[in-house]
Amino acid sequence: xxxxxxxxxxxxxxxxxxxxxxxxxxxxxxxxxxxxxxxxxxxxxxxxxxxxxxxxxxxxxxxxxxxxxxx
Amino acid sequence: xxxxxxxxxxxxxxxxxxxxxxxxxxxxxxxxxxxxxxxxxxxxxxxxxxxxxxxxxxxxxxxxxxxxxxxxxxxxxxxxxxxxxxxxxxxxxxxxxxxxxxxxxxxxxxxxxxxxxxxxxxxxxxxxxxxxxxxxxxxxxxxxxxxxxxxxxxxxxxxxxxxxxxxxxxxxxxxxxxxxxxxxxxxxxxxxxxxxxxxxxxxxxxxxxx
Numbered sequence: 001x002x003x004x005x006x007x008x009x010x011x012x013x014x015x016x017x018x019x020x021x022x023x024x025x026x027x028x029x030x031x032x033x034x035x036x037x038x039x040x041x042x043x044x045x046x047x048x049x050x051x052x053x054x055x056x057x058x059x060x061x062x063x064x065x066x067x068x069x070x071x
Numbered sequence: 072x073x074x075x076x077x078x079x080x081x082x083x084x085x086x087x088x089x090x091x092x093x094x095x096x097x098x099x100x101x102x103x104x105x106x107x108x109x110x111x112x113x114x115x116x117x118x119x120x121x122x123x124x125x126x127x128x129x130x131x132x133x134x135x136x137x138x139x140x141x142x143x144x145x146x147x148x149x150x151x152x153x154x155x156x157x158x159x160x161x162x163x164x165x166x167x168x169x170x171x172x173x174x175x176x177x178x179x180x181x182x183x184x185x186x187x188x189x190x191x192x193x194x195x196x197x198x199x200x201x202x203x204x205x206x207x208x209x210x211x212x213x214x215x216x217x218x219x220x221x222x223x224x225x226x227x228x229x230x231x232x233x234x235x236x237x238x239x240x241x242x243x244x245x246x247x248x249x250x251x252x253x254x255x256x257x258x259x260x261x262x263x264x265x266x267x268x269x270x271x272x273x274x275x276x277x278x279x280x281x
Binding site for chain 2: 001002003005006008025026027029030032033034035036037038039040041042043044045049053054056057058060061062064065068
């Protein structure tokens with residue numbers, strides 16, 4: 001299932017797994033739960049960039065440009 | 072290096088073109104190009120650094136230093152990987168050389184791929200069939216209580232699992248990018264990711280069924 005989720009399963013194996021999932025509600029549920037886990041992990045990324053961090057970095061940028069001189 | 076075991080990074084052509092354009096602007100000293108990159112990648116870079124060093128302050132130093140590395144090196148960047156992969160690789164290298172924690176690459180055999188949690192018999196049948204809950208949870212994946220719990224779980228994972236699942240599922244990198252950034256093989260990447268996802272899955276189950 002790990003390879004299946006990574007789209008890394010050879011096509012024949014993929015077809016066999018899909019055929020099995022169509023018939024086995026337990027494995028289908030297990031796969032669905034893993035997909036939910038992936039979705040929830042994706043929702044963890046909610047933090048916005050701290051304006052102070054942004055300002056600091058732009059300061060770093062300007063100092064670099066003035067000292068080491070891009071064009 | 073092990074990264075050669077990974078498939079090449081595939082990116083839509085449009086993304087490659089806009090990346091070329093961004094690199095061009097950076098080289099020309101366009102401040103807004105740098106600001107754009109910071110906006111897109113800074114948080115993920117801090118998350119990545121935090122998984123190699125102990126404190127947030129050190130992680131932010133590492134990332135700031137990495138941004139300087141990007142600025143100094145952009146003229147030499149050859150585009151053999153995506154800009155993001157290159158940038159994240161700089162973060163990992165600097166975090167490691169900051170030397171707070173060693174980077175562990177545990178070799179794992181392919182047969183360990185499926186976790187042995189006792190729910191399958193020797194011949195591969197379910198011993199304890201799963202309780203069905205995925206459908207009820209799918210509507211509340213972004214619920215603050217769930218995401219807070221999952222954030223904790225990820226923080227408690229072994230370091231390599233934590234790095235892989237954060238890059239893949241939180242920050243949305245491709246398998247090839249993760250292999251290149253962390254310098255691990257495709258199989259190891261998948262094993263670590265699967266263990267992490269199994270752990271998250273089982274914690275969600277506890278949350279839902281409790």
